[in-house]
Amino acid sequence: MAHIQDLLQEISLLSSTSATLGWDQETYSPTRSVVHRAKQLAYLQGKIHKLQTSDEFCEGLASLDPANQRELTHRYERATKLPQELVERDSETSSLAKAAWSEAREKNEFQTFAPHLAKLLEIAREKTDHWGFEDEPYDALLCEYERGAKTREIAALFESIDTELAEIAAAAVEKSSVIPADFLHGPAPIEAQQTLNREIAESLGFDFAQGRIDTTAHPFCTTLGPADVRLTTRYENNDFSSSLFGVMHETGHGLYEQGLPASHFHLPSGQAVSLGVHESQSRLWENHVGRSRPFWEKWYPRAQELFDHLSEISLDEFLPAVNRAAYSPVRVEADEATYDLHILLRFKLERALLAGALEVADVPAAWNDEFEKLFGFRPTTDSEGCLQDIHWSMGGLGYFATYSLGNINSAQLFEAAMKDESTSSAFIKGDFLPLLGWMQKNIHKHGSNLFPQDLMEQATGSKTDPKPYLQHLRSRFTNELG
Amino acid sequence: MAHIQDLLQEISLLSSTSATLGWDQETYSPTRSVVHRAKQLAYLQGKIHKLQTSDEFCEGLASLDPANQRELTHRYERATKLPQELVERDSETSSLAKAAWSEAREKNEFQTFAPHLAKLLEIAREKTDHWGFEDEPYDALLCEYERGAKTREIAALFESIDTELAEIAAAAVEKSSVIPADFLHGPAPIEAQQTLNREIAESLGFDFAQGRIDTTAHPFCTTLGPADVRLTTRYENNDFSSSLFGVMHETGHGLYEQGLPASHFHLPSGQAVSLGVHESQSRLWENHVGRSRPFWEKWYPRAQELFDHLSEISLDEFLPAVNRAAYSPVRVEADEATYDLHILLRFKLERALLAGALEVADVPAAWNDEFEKLFGFRPTTDSEGCLQDIHWSMGGLGYFATYSLGNINSAQLFEAAMKDESTSSAFIKGDFLPLLGWMQKNIHKHGSNLFPQDLMEQATGSKTDPKPYLQHLRSRFTNELG
Numbered sequence: 001m002a003h004i005q006d007l008l009q010e011i012s013l014l015s016s017t018s019a020t021l022g023w024d025q026e027t028y029s030p031t032r033s034v035v036h037r038a039k040q041l042a043y044l045q046g047k048i049h050k051l052q053t054s055d056e057f058c059e060g061l062a063s064l065d066p067a068n069q070r071e072l073t074h075r076y077e078r079a080t081k082l083p084q085e086l087v088e089r090d091s092e093t094s095s096l097a098k099a100a101w102s103e104a105r106e107k108n109e110f111q112t113f114a115p116h117l118a119k120l121l122e123i124a125r126e127k128t129d130h131w132g133f134e135d136e137p138y139d140a141l142l143c144e145y146e147r148g149a150k151t152r153e154i155a156a157l158f159e160s161i162d163t164e165l166a167e168i169a170a171a172a173v174e175k176s177s178v179i180p181a182d183f184l185h186g187p188a189p190i191e192a193q194q195t196l197n198r199e200i201a202e203s204l205g206f207d208f209a210q211g212r213i214d215t216t217a218h219p220f221c222t223t224l225g226p227a228d229v230r231l232t233t234r235y236e237n238n239d240f241s242s243s244l245f246g247v248m249h250e251t252g253h254g255l256y257e258q259g260l261p262a263s264h265f266h267l268p269s270g271q272a273v274s275l276g277v278h279e280s281q282s283r284l285w286e287n288h289v290g291r292s293r294p295f296w297e298k299w300y301p302r303a304q305e306l307f308d309h310l311s312e313i314s315l316d317e318f319l320p321a322v323n324r325a326a327y328s329p330v331r332v333e334a335d336e337a338t339y340d341l342h343i344l345l346r347f348k349l350e351r352a353l354l355a356g357a358l359e360v361a362d363v364p365a366a367w368n369d370e371f372e373k374l375f376g377f378r379p380t381t382d383s384e385g386c387l388q389d390i391h392w393s394m395g396g397l398g399y400f401a402t403y404s405l406g407n408i409n410s411a412q413l414f415e416a417a418m419k420d421e422s423t424s425s426a427f428i429k430g431d432f433l434p435l436l437g438w439m440q441k442n443i444h445k446h447g448s449n450l451f452p453q454d455l456m457e458q459a460t461g462s463k464t465d466p467k468p469y470l471q472h473l474r475s476r477f478t479n480e481l482g
Numbered sequence: 483m484a485h486i487q488d489l490l491q492e493i494s495l496l497s498s499t500s501a502t503l504g505w506d507q508e509t510y511s512p513t514r515s516v517v518h519r520a521k522q523l524a525y526l527q528g529k530i531h532k533l534q535t536s537d538e539f540c541e542g543l544a545s546l547d548p549a550n551q552r553e554l555t556h557r558y559e560r561a562t563k564l565p566q567e568l569v570e571r572d573s574e575t576s577s578l579a580k581a582a583w584s585e586a587r588e589k590n591e592f593q594t595f596a597p598h599l600a601k602l603l604e605i606a607r608e609k610t611d612h613w614g615f616e617d618e619p620y621d622a623l624l625c626e627y628e629r630g631a632k633t634r635e636i637a638a639l640f641e642s643i644d645t646e647l648a649e650i651a652a653a654a655v656e657k658s659s660v661i662p663a664d665f666l667h668g669p670a671p672i673e674a675q676q677t678l679n680r681e682i683a684e685s686l687g688f689d690f691a692q693g694r695i696d697t698t699a700h701p702f703c704t705t706l707g708p709a710d711v712r713l714t715t716r717y718e719n720n721d722f723s724s725s726l727f728g729v730m731h732e733t734g735h736g737l738y739e740q741g742l743p744a745s746h747f748h749l750p751s752g753q754a755v756s757l758g759v760h761e762s763q764s765r766l767w768e769n770h771v772g773r774s775r776p777f778w779e780k781w782y783p784r785a786q787e788l789f790d791h792l793s794e795i796s797l798d799e800f801l802p803a804v805n806r807a808a809y810s811p812v813r814v815e816a817d818e819a820t821y822d823l824h825i826l827l828r829f830k831l832e833r834a835l836l837a838g839a840l841e842v843a844d845v846p847a848a849w850n851d852e853f854e855k856l857f858g859f860r861p862t863t864d865s866e867g868c869l870q871d872i873h874w875s876m877g878g879l880g881y882f883a884t885y886s887l888g889n890i891n892s893a894q895l896f897e898a899a900m901k902d903e904s905t906s907s908a909f910i911k912g913d914f915l916p917l918l919g920w921m922q923k924n925i926h927k928h929g930s931n932l933f934p935q936d937l938m939e940q941a942t943g944s945k946t947d948p949k950p951y952l953q954h955l956r957s958r959f960t961n962e963l964g
Contacts, residue, residue: 010525013521013522013525016518016522017499017503017522017526020502020503020506020522021499021502024502024506028510028694028696029710030690030691030692030693030694030709030710031691032689032691032692032709032710033692033706033707033709033710035709036498036706036707036708036709036710036747037707037710039495040495040498040499040502040707043492043495044499207514208512209512209513209514210512210514210515211512212510212512214510224515224518225515225518225519225522226518227512227514227515227517227518228511228512228514228515228518228519265518
């Protein structure tokens with residue numbers, strides 16, 4: 001009989017192999033390779049599912065420490081509820097859907113993606129039926145990304161702040177209208193962007209002997225092994241800040257992955273606890289560090305060296321410009337002040353899709369209507385509307401809520417870390433490694449030993465609490481911009 | 483019971499997954515990822531071996547058509563003779579050896595690679611013991627790459643031409659000494675090289691919707707799926723012709739792979755027949771096409787557009803320069819006239835290593851001694867000597883002989899194709915697609931249905947025959963250069 005540790009090692013080899021194929025598909029695969037790649041991924045997912053639902057797996061659980069036993073029992077129970085056929089269909093469908101989404105987005109043709117989305121939604125519904133749920137189907141998906149979270153609690157959290165978020169956004173956008181930012185745009189050769197991005201990622205602690213940065217349509221971070229974390233970004237020819245903040249965001253994810261205990265790579269104790277905590281790390285480095293005065297005091301001279309058009313712009317002009325707020329149709333380009341509005345939109349539509357209250361064919365119109373309510377204008381194309389995100393094409397329904405959860409967590413964790421004297425005094429001097437050390441000690445090294453909310457409580461003294469986030473937004477968008 | 487077709491599909495998915503991990507390791511993997519990657523590859527090779535040696539596999543063989551049955555029975559018999567442990571050790575050892583080789587080559591430190599080479603040699607010897615052989619251990623390895631070939635036949639073939647090869651090389655080098663070629667060197671921005679390489683590969687018939695070109699230390703071609711062929715090359719800043727001929731060489735391999743019947747991807751009938759035939763395709767496009775007058779009549783104006791330093795150089799000056807011969811320590815940079823001398827050296831050393839007549843520690847000295855006999859000078863570093871090739875680090879012992887076999891086959895196939903009136907008249911006009919069509923019809927589409935020598939005979943009227951090759955070399959290096 002296979003020992004549970006051997007089974008877990010085998011699952012880990014298969015999962016990381018699958019991640020490598022997925023990374024290749026996003027970065028370098030030729031267009032016509034997608035059909036075979038989908039078969040490979042479905043095969044690997046099927047194998048993983050088989051191992052994860054085997055009797056040996058179940059019998060071995062008792063020999064594990066309590067935290068790993070708890071998490072792996074949860075995974076076993078969820079996995080055994082899904083038929084093998086559904087797992088393989090899910091994998092193959094999403095591989096093909098990703099390629100279709102990419103084409104649809106490029107051509108601005110929702111109908112190219114619609115049949116794929118319909119299949120993915122059908123699969124998601126089948127899964128929620130198999131898994132069961134307390135209140136609504138969304139619960140069964142959410143718990144894949146955020147252990148212990150309930151949809152109604154997330155909804156209540158969002159409802160408790162949505163009015164204030166909208167007010168802050170509106171105020172920030174209005175204030176920003178008089179802040180000059182045109183000077184951010186200027187010739188930005190990709191090599192120079194790559195140089196700056198790499199220097200910054202490295203200085204924040206990202207280890208390039210265990211990772212790299214490539215170019216993709218939709219930026220992401222993926223882990224291919226205990227010493228192999230891949231980030232991606234995309235480049236604007238005319239705005240170096242776009243790829244830089246993207247890279248700082250993905251670097252935040254990557255630092256979390258590189259901070260997990262490598263020897264537990266095959267165990268939950270060596271794996272990230274949830275997407276809401278993962279996103280807290282990316283937003284921390286992107287926003288709390290990357291848009292702060294100490295960061296730019298340190299890095300602005302280097303940016304000026306690399307990008308001539310900044311040479312006449314002072315730091316005091318530059319800093320408000322990178323903290324400028326504006327309503328944008330595109331989530332990944334949204335500033336801090338308006339970002340969560342994008343999430344509220346997606347959370348609402350996803351719940352409606354899963355509840356059967358919204359049909360796939362009606363998604364573009366519903367998206368645009370809802371968008372207009374939140375932002376006051378309509379996206380001009382579906383590529384800038386309902387086709388902008390890769391997530392649905394990857395079968396990632398029930399996932400978006402964790403972005404706002406991450407924003408909220410990031411402010412709470414940052415506030416807690418800044419209570420540490422040596423961390424905050426280093427931060428002010430532009431030394432961010434103590435902040436990384438704090439995150440490693442309080443978040444990264446714990447893997448999935450605790451539930452996300454218990455980890456937040458252990459690290460900050462309370463469960464997810466929106467107060468520090470609202471305070472941060474108000475402070476940044478009413479004081480710093482003024 | 484699993485059907486043999488399902489087993490073959492599964493093996494094909496695992497093999498192509500393994501190839502993808504291997505490609506990634508050569509192209510983009512961060513340095514420290516190698517340990518985990520080695521485990522993944524060993525695991526996949528172990529799985530493949532298990533399937534290929536299963537009772538179901540053996541029992542299913544009878545249901546296949548004769549050609550596939552013959553080849554898969556051969557593979558089954560060879561696979562069952564190897565213990566699972568040896569297969570996994572082989573894979574993991576060669577993964578780690580590749581990284582060590584790369585480091586050793588960079589640092590010019592043979593001792594960094596030596597313990598890995600010793601392990602690989604030991605594994606190779608163990609394999610030959612398990613497989614058994616008629617005359618000498620080399621036979622058992624050679625037949626992995628060249629079905630039906632015997633070491634003594636290859637040795638006899640080489641002995642029948644080695645004197646004449648050395649004479650042609652010496653004459654070509656002497657004649658070349660008065661041919662100016664310095665003008666080939668000049669600023670060659672990588673983007674411009676990539677543009678030309680891609681345009682040429684595409685015009686020869688390489689389909690970029692089913693393939694791509696990346697950069698590696700050692701150029702290669704690998705197939706990751708029925709519609710996914712990856713080529714690699716490396717760039718000299720100062721000589722566009724180096725990457726171009728490299729790309730034409732790999733394009734030759736890639737065209738063969740893209741010409742195989744995709745629906746037979748999981749069967750020998752959809753797989754290349756041997757390395758000696760594979761290499762005939764790469765050398766055909768690199769040398770018979772790429773160094774011909776019709777090719778440069780078509781492409782020289784474009785090269786002049788991209789590389790300013792060629793603008794004052796006429797085609798009549800340029801053409802002898804790309805056909806210039808010189809003794810070089812490095813095989814992959816060797817011209818046609820001296821190339822086979824490099825192979826004679828490696829063939830001799832490999833046989834001695836396998837026969838136990840040469841120790842790993844003595845390889846650098848033996849290499850340099852033998853090199854001096856053939857070329858009249860000694861390599862100045864091991865990086866330009868025994869560390870130059872990747873093959874041993876991949877466990878590829880018994881492999882080099884197929885390069886010269888490929889050279890010989892290429893001339894024989896080219897001569898046969900040129901007997902076709904429409905192919906040769908198109909060729910003269912710079913239209914090489916009919917030549918590709920001839921190769922597709924006479925070589926590519928047959929996969930491994932025939933033994934390599936029977937395929938050569940069917941395509942050209944005789945088994946491998948060195949006459950057309952010697953005639954080609956004499957003609958090119960005594961007439962064209964004169």
